[in-house]
Structures are given as structure tokens and as C-alpha cells.
Amino acid sequence: MSEVYAARRTRLREHCNAGGSAAALVTRPANVRYLAGAAPLGAVLLLGKREDLLVCTSPPDDRPHEGRPDDALRAQLLSRPAADAAVAAAELAQNQGADSLAVEEHHLTVARHRELAAAAPGLRLDALGCAVEQLRVVKDEEEISCLRIGAEIADQALGELLESILVGRTERHLALELERRLVDHGADGPAFPTSVATGPHSGRRGHRPTDRRVEEGDFLSVCLGAAYRGYRCEIGRTFVIGTSPADWQIQLYDLVFSAQRAGREALAPGAGYRDVDRAARQVLDFAGYGEGLQPLMGHGVGLEIDEDPQLAPAAMGKLDACVPVTVEPGVHLPGRGGVRIDDTLVVRPEADGGPELLTITTKELLAL
Amino acid sequence: MSEVYAARRTRLREHCNAGGSAAALVTRPANVRYLAGAAPLGAVLLLGKREDLLVCTSPPDDRPHEGRPDDALRAQLLSRPAADAAVAAAELAQNQGADSLAVEEHHLTVARHRELAAAAPGLRLDALGCAVEQLRVVKDEEEISCLRIGAEIADQALGELLESILVGRTERHLALELERRLVDHGADGPAFPTSVATGPHSGRRGHRPTDRRVEEGDFLSVCLGAAYRGYRCEIGRTFVIGTSPADWQIQLYDLVFSAQRAGREALAPGAGYRDVDRAARQVLDFAGYGEGLQPLMGHGVGLEIDEDPQLAPAAMGKLDACVPVTVEPGVHLPGRGGVRIDDTLVVRPEADGGPELLTITTKELLAL
Incomplete structure (x- = not known):
């Protein structure tokens, strides 16, 4: 299955790059699962400039019904309890050298969007739109x-x-x-x-x-x-x-x-x-x-x-x-x-x- | 019970007016229920300049477990199917003569916030913050x-x-x-x-x-x-x-x-x-x-x-x-x-x- 998820991420990355964004942040749980194989509670997916990361607030556990994260995708566990994975992912995107990050504005709240902007002031926040939802329409x-x-x-x-x-x-x-x-x-x-x-x-x-x-x-x-x-x-x-x-x-x-x-x-x-x-x-x-x-x-x-x-x-x-x-x-x-x-x-x-x-x-x- | 809901709305209105907002839009379902007695699916609450309105996308139905809307609160049913109640409420706030509207930025998405701003360009969108959540802490x-x-x-x-x-x-x-x-x-x-x-x-x-x-x-x-x-x-x-x-x-x-x-x-x-x-x-x-x-x-x-x-x-x-x-x-x-x-x-x-x-x-x- 790993190639399936990697291929989906590649399609999304091409879409983002074509739109002028160096990186993308996926926060909507069903979209995270589609691209990463699983969406642990609170986790977000970063399509980074150098590496993709599943950013998690707690260690993934053994819930087969919740899906299994793609083995080929590195999971980054946040050390601070109750930290916000989206904010952490924005910092990671900036650390990877991205100057722009496409985000799901139909899912991120105004308050979280502002926190992202404050945490990664070097990033321009772009609109990812419903790109992942569109990828999801046709099923394999x-x-x-x-x-x-x-x-x-x-x-x-x-x-x-x-x-x-x-x-x-x-x-x-x-x-x-x-x-x-x-x-x-x-x-x-x-x-x-x-x-x-x-x-x-x-x-x-x-x-x-x-x-x-x-x-x-x-x-x-x-x-x-x-x-x-x-x-x-x-x-x-x-x-x-x-x-x-x-x-x-x-x-x-x-x-x-x-x-x-x-x-x-x-x-x-x-x-x-x-x-x-x-x-x-x-x-x-x-x-x-x-x-x-x-x-x-x-x-x-x-x-x-x-x-x-x-x-x-x-x-x-x-x-x-x-x-x-x-x-x-x-x-x-x-x-x-x-x-x-x-x-x-x-x-x-x-x-x-x-x-x-x-x-x-x-x-x-x-x-x- | 109607006085209870009215008293809660009065407290919130005082909070908003003290913060310089003429009107408030409550979108988070639990907050809507707290202030209106019920939160029908997709409904939002407008604390308007002239009148409070429960703005609904479908007629309220007989689900006792979902609460009953406060009788003293007028329900405004949207005629367009699939219309967004928050956007409609912003238009209504503007029509009531408000120049500013406090919104729940921790609940509204970036995309909906933008739709509100576009639908009611005469309104300044302020932050309501977690004012309703704070009212909810102490229970009667x-x-x-x-x-x-x-x-x-x-x-x-x-x-x-x-x-x-x-x-x-x-x-x-x-x-x-x-x-x-x-x-x-x-x-x-x-x-x-x-x-x-x-x-x-x-x-x-x-x-x-x-x-x-x-x-x-x-x-x-x-x-x-x-x-x-x-x-x-x-x-x-x-x-x-x-x-x-x-x-x-x-x-x-x-x-x-x-x-x-x-x-x-x-x-x-x-x-x-x-x-x-x-x-x-x-x-x-x-x-x-x-x-x-x-x-x-x-x-x-x-x-x-x-x-x-x-x-x-x-x-x-x-x-x-x-x-x-x-x-x-x-x-x-x-x-x-x-x-x-x-x-x-x-x-x-x-x-x-x-x-x-x-x-x-x-x-x-x-x-x-």
C-alpha cells in the first residue's frame, strides 16, 4: 500500500508546486488518512520541501480500524503535551527551507491560521483549496x-x-x-x-x-x-x-x-x-x-x-x-x-x- | 426556561458591547444550544443590533433530545437550500444596522470568515473569543x-x-x-x-x-x-x-x-x-x-x-x-x-x- 500513499502525495505536491507553494499542510482528518494511511487523533501531514512528515501529538497506537500509517512516511512525535500539530508542522516547514505553505482554509479556523502565521513568520500561507478532496473523488x-x-x-x-x-x-x-x-x-x-x-x-x-x-x-x-x-x-x-x-x-x-x-x-x-x-x-x-x-x-x-x-x-x-x-x-x-x-x-x-x-x-x- | 436563555444572551451582549461590537455571531453548536436552547443542524445564533435570531437552514423538528429552541427567540429559516447560515446571519446583522460583528474565530474556518466578509462588506468582523465558553464554565x-x-x-x-x-x-x-x-x-x-x-x-x-x-x-x-x-x-x-x-x-x-x-x-x-x-x-x-x-x-x-x-x-x-x-x-x-x-x-x-x-x-x- 505504501506506493499508493506516496503516489497520492506526489500528485498533491505537483499540484502545490504548480500553484507556487513550496510545501503543503493537510489538517482535515480524512485528507490526512487518504495521504498517510492513517490519521491519529490530532495528527497533521506536512508535505515538506525536503521531507514529508506525519506530525503527531501522541504515539500512534494499535487500532487496526483506524488505519496504519504508511511505513515510508516518517512520524514526528511532538514532545510537548497538548501542543498543536499544525503549528509545529508550520515551524518544521520553515525549518526545511520553505518560503510558502499551502493550507486547508476550509478546515483551519481563523484562530489556528493566525497561530501558524505567528509561529512561522517566514512562511507565506497560501490556499490549498479542496485539492485533496478533488483527488479523493475517483476511487481505485x-x-x-x-x-x-x-x-x-x-x-x-x-x-x-x-x-x-x-x-x-x-x-x-x-x-x-x-x-x-x-x-x-x-x-x-x-x-x-x-x-x-x-x-x-x-x-x-x-x-x-x-x-x-x-x-x-x-x-x-x-x-x-x-x-x-x-x-x-x-x-x-x-x-x-x-x-x-x-x-x-x-x-x-x-x-x-x-x-x-x-x-x-x-x-x-x-x-x-x-x-x-x-x-x-x-x-x-x-x-x-x-x-x-x-x-x-x-x-x-x-x-x-x-x-x-x-x-x-x-x-x-x-x-x-x-x-x-x-x-x-x-x-x-x-x-x-x-x-x-x-x-x-x-x-x-x-x-x-x-x-x-x-x-x-x-x-x-x-x-x- | 426561556428567561434563562434570555439572561445568558444578555450577558453575552453586554460583553460584546463592552468590547465595542454591535452584534455577535455564535456558530459553535454547543454555544448556540447554550444561548438558544437548541442547536438544529447548521443553525447559528445572531445577537443582532435590533433582534436576536436563530438562523436555520432547515425547519426545526421534533427531537426532544436535541433540545427545544427558546420560544422567545425568533427562528429565521433560510429559503435557499444548502445556504450557509453564518453567511446569511452576517447579512442580517448588516441589515439591522450593525457596523461590527464579533465572531468565534476559534470555530469559523478561514474560508467561511472570508465568505462572511464578502457577504457583508459593511461589517467589521471582530473577535468574540471564547466568551460563550467562559459563560458556560459555572453551571446553574x-x-x-x-x-x-x-x-x-x-x-x-x-x-x-x-x-x-x-x-x-x-x-x-x-x-x-x-x-x-x-x-x-x-x-x-x-x-x-x-x-x-x-x-x-x-x-x-x-x-x-x-x-x-x-x-x-x-x-x-x-x-x-x-x-x-x-x-x-x-x-x-x-x-x-x-x-x-x-x-x-x-x-x-x-x-x-x-x-x-x-x-x-x-x-x-x-x-x-x-x-x-x-x-x-x-x-x-x-x-x-x-x-x-x-x-x-x-x-x-x-x-x-x-x-x-x-x-x-x-x-x-x-x-x-x-x-x-x-x-x-x-x-x-x-x-x-x-x-x-x-x-x-x-x-x-x-x-x-x-x-x-x-x-x-x-x-x-x-x-x-
Whole structure:
């Protein structure tokens, strides 16, 4: 793996040098992990003029789920406890003879930026922008393999839940049980807080579980994901509780299903981000649900659960092959509930069979 | 409760006006919640020249555990999806006629600060500093009551775990079970990721659970806490597995217990932060464990699990009454394991009986 990290750092260094910066400081944890193999708490990565350094405030420990630092990268442990690694890294950059340092202005706070400038007055602080986030958009097969395993784990956890008795249990308990099952099946942990929404809560994006209990006739929508070797996937499904769904439930489900299918079918190398959004959104819009829809119909996933690209109406850019994204339209009717259907897929050219579906749990409307 | 939030906002407004700022923008979520009663995702609080506003990107929903916004505070919902609430709040501040706005430079990123400046060019952006964090240090009895309930919940969850079979179970499963029990007993959720450390991992501060299983003869150290109405407490205990602890285990336990007691006994209004740290630290130091100790012996708790004050060697300041803090010394011997003992207490004057212990699980060395 070491060559992978070194190659990523080389690409970033070329980007920085082309922009006129002699060195770069990476502080955002997911970006540190992408370039260094691991992001110990408080650690930052310096792409220095002479040497790259993982600057740590405490010794790395044996947490396999947190990743292993690239062996080829020297770790510099700060001797002062509670020292700030970013400030120390700026001093090190200056000591290596750099006259400029590109920093992540979308992650560094104003206060820390000022501390960096004070600690290394000989450095000009440039903007690195979202260069590392951009490198992260297209995944290699190793990364996709981690996402695929995470999706299998989430499918298993969800499948087991569906076999159990649901009526009478609270959203919070169902969410905790799903998270336990994710870990049982080998996840590092949940990819994000598991969402379980019943009855009037169903269909709400990012609903945080409450003490409401599952009742006969409810819609039940569930959104969960596994983190596996740092990579985070997402699956969302909506079920109906009881033997006979109401007509409005069947109609709403079919509509959201159609929207989600349209979004999935729009995934192709070269498709505009906004076109994928529109493909799903217009189905809901034509049916009269255009008001109050969520701001995006999907997003990239990887080391973070919500990363570039955003599949949203105003998003600029086009999909590439090997970009994993979610497609997750939903409709929520206040006071009644609703439906969300969410898959993680990898964009693939048609010659390779088109989009690769990672989350394979059925999307039929199951009555549980 | 509304008067409480209004009174807090008045204190902050006086602080800002005294510093020459006409308005203030609070972005750090725990600070927003402290002043507004709730911090919906992405929301910020504007203390405006004419009116205070909770600026939200999505409608507040019915999550009782997330707090309820102060009814006396007008919520301004942004119409553009995915708009930045801080940028919108800066525009609103300018529209209210303010010429200056104090912002949380320790929370705002460089990039967002620049967007604020561009969106409201008529505003001078001042530094609010950690003014809200300072207001939060001394708690009222309502806040302490939430911490007390949270501590009871954590004590219950821990007590139940101790009655179950531990040998053969993994750190990760024990941690998940503790978190489930916290929720069973009424917690909003865990106050922080539950730490379960066995054998050679025991005694490590912030150890993240692994797949190592509990074995006979292990030290087992556990650190958990409940969030209750947003308030977060912490308890840590170390146990020994099996009927007969080894001599080194008994000695190390007694030592850490003495250090922790010394720290607890040093808690009094007027005691220096560093003096509390020293009281605990010097016990470990005299015994030859001074190298490699954790950087602090305790810290404040409240809406965040790690807030001011820091009980650390270089910390400046003195304790006040009604400040809840942890006292949590530990020793970890690489390759062998160690001991941590952690309580949450509220500083009280001696006339009121001295420090109030919130986490009451026994600190005898239990052999399980």
C-alpha cells in the first residue's frame, strides 16, 4: 500500500508546486488518512520541501480500524503535551527551507491560521483549496473493494433486522440493534448515526431516532451504513408494517422508487451532477412533490459519508468512472410519513455493465 | 426556561458591547444550544443590533433530545437550500444596522470568515473569543441536575455490566452493550465513544475498543458517560478479572486510587486548576510514573464532554463553586496494562459539604 500513499502525495505536491507553494499542510482528518494511511487523533501531514512528515501529538497506537500509517512516511512525535500539530508542522516547514505553505482554509479556523502565521513568520500561507478532496473523488479498486464489503455488511445487518419482530420496539432500540449487527459482521462501526424513522417520521432524511414505537400500518424507513477500513457506504429502505399497505402508501412508494430508478439510470461517466439530480427530482416534481424536497438527490461517499460530488440542482461538474455515489430521493408528508430509498453505486461505463450497485437489499415494498 | 436563555444572551451582549461590537455571531453548536436552547443542524445564533435570531437552514423538528429552541427567540429559516447560515446571519446583522460583528474565530474556518466578509462588506468582523465558553464554565442548578441524572444513568449501565459474564467477550461488544444500556436507562445517547480496554490496553485514556477478548487475570478499564438533555458526564473504573489480582495489580490500583483521591480532595472554590492537577499528578510522580502521564488530570464537563477548565500543569485560573469537573488520573504500563479511575464531581464550598460526587459506583478494586 505504501506506493499508493506516496503516489497520492506526489500528485498533491505537483499540484502545490504548480500553484507556487513550496510545501503543503493537510489538517482535515480524512485528507490526512487518504495521504498517510492513517490519521491519529490530532495528527497533521506536512508535505515538506525536503521531507514529508506525519506530525503527531501522541504515539500512534494499535487500532487496526483506524488505519496504519504508511511505513515510508516518517512520524514526528511532538514532545510537548497538548501542543498543536499544525503549528509545529508550520515551524518544521520553515525549518526545511520553505518560503510558502499551502493550507486547508476550509478546515483551519481563523484562530489556528493566525497561530501558524505567528509561529512561522517566514512562511507565506497560501490556499490549498479542496485539492485533496478533488483527488479523493475517483476511487481505485482497493477503495471500491472496501466500500463493497461495507455495503455487504450493511445489507446483512438490515436483512437480520427484517427477520425479527418490529412492532412495539422504539426507533432508538432498532437503531442500536442495527449498529450492533454492523459490528458483529465486521464493520469498524456505523458509517454515520443510524436513522430509524417510524410512522409520521418515516421518509425524513437524517431523522434521529426517538422513543416512538413501531405500530401496525406504519411506514418504517431505515438508513444505515458500515465503515470498513475507513470507507463509508449508505443504504436506505422503507418498509410497511402489517399485511396490507394503504393505497397512499403503495402509490407513494412506487413514485419514490421510480425517482430513485431514474437517478440510478442516469449514472454514467460524463453525466452532469445536476443531470442525475434532475432525473430523480423531476419524477417527484411532476407528481406534485417538488416543494420541500431535500437539497440533493445523492452525494459521493468514501472516507467520509458525505463527500464530493454533490448531486444537486446547482452542482457543476460531470461524473467520472469509479466514482461511488448515493442515489437517495425521498418524500416526507408532514404528519403522515413518507418514503426514502437510498443506494450506494459506483459509476462504471456501459461497456463494463453500467453502474455497479453495492447495496443489494431488495427494493420491493416489503410488508413486515 | 426561556428567561434563562434570555439572561445568558444578555450577558453575552453586554460583553460584546463592552468590547465595542454591535452584534455577535455564535456558530459553535454547543454555544448556540447554550444561548438558544437548541442547536438544529447548521443553525447559528445572531445577537443582532435590533433582534436576536436563530438562523436555520432547515425547519426545526421534533427531537426532544436535541433540545427545544427558546420560544422567545425568533427562528429565521433560510429559503435557499444548502445556504450557509453564518453567511446569511452576517447579512442580517448588516441589515439591522450593525457596523461590527464579533465572531468565534476559534470555530469559523478561514474560508467561511472570508465568505462572511464578502457577504457583508459593511461589517467589521471582530473577535468574540471564547466568551460563550467562559459563560458556560459555572453551571446553574438546572444544568447540574441534568449532569446528576446522566451520572446516575452511567452508574446503572456500568452496574449491570458488572453482573454479567465478561470473560471471552470483546472490547467492542462490551462497549456497544454499555451504550445500549445507557439508552435503556433514558440517556439521549453516549456522551462520547465508550472506551473498554482489556489486558495490555487497560489504563489507556481514550482507548478505542478493539476485538480483543477479556481474559482471566486482565485489568479491565471502562470509561463511559451518558448525555442527558445535552449534558455529558463521565465515569471511569478499572476492575480485575478473576479471583486473585496479582501483587503488581493491587499496588498499581492503590497508587492510582490515592492519586485520584488527592485530586478529588483538592477540589474547592478558589483552588488553582494547576493545583488540582498537581495534587493528583505528584502522587504518580513520586512513585516513579511521572514520565508519559496524560497531559491533564481532569477537565470541565457540560454541553461538551471536554470543556473548560482544563486541570493541567500549565492551566491558569481558579475553580469556582458549581463547576463540574472530572478527576481522572491513570497509569498505563506499555505491554502490561494499567489503571484509570475517573469521576465527575461538582465543586462546592466546604460549608455545603465539599465536592459533590456525581458518579457513585464503588472505587474498591473489584475482582470479577
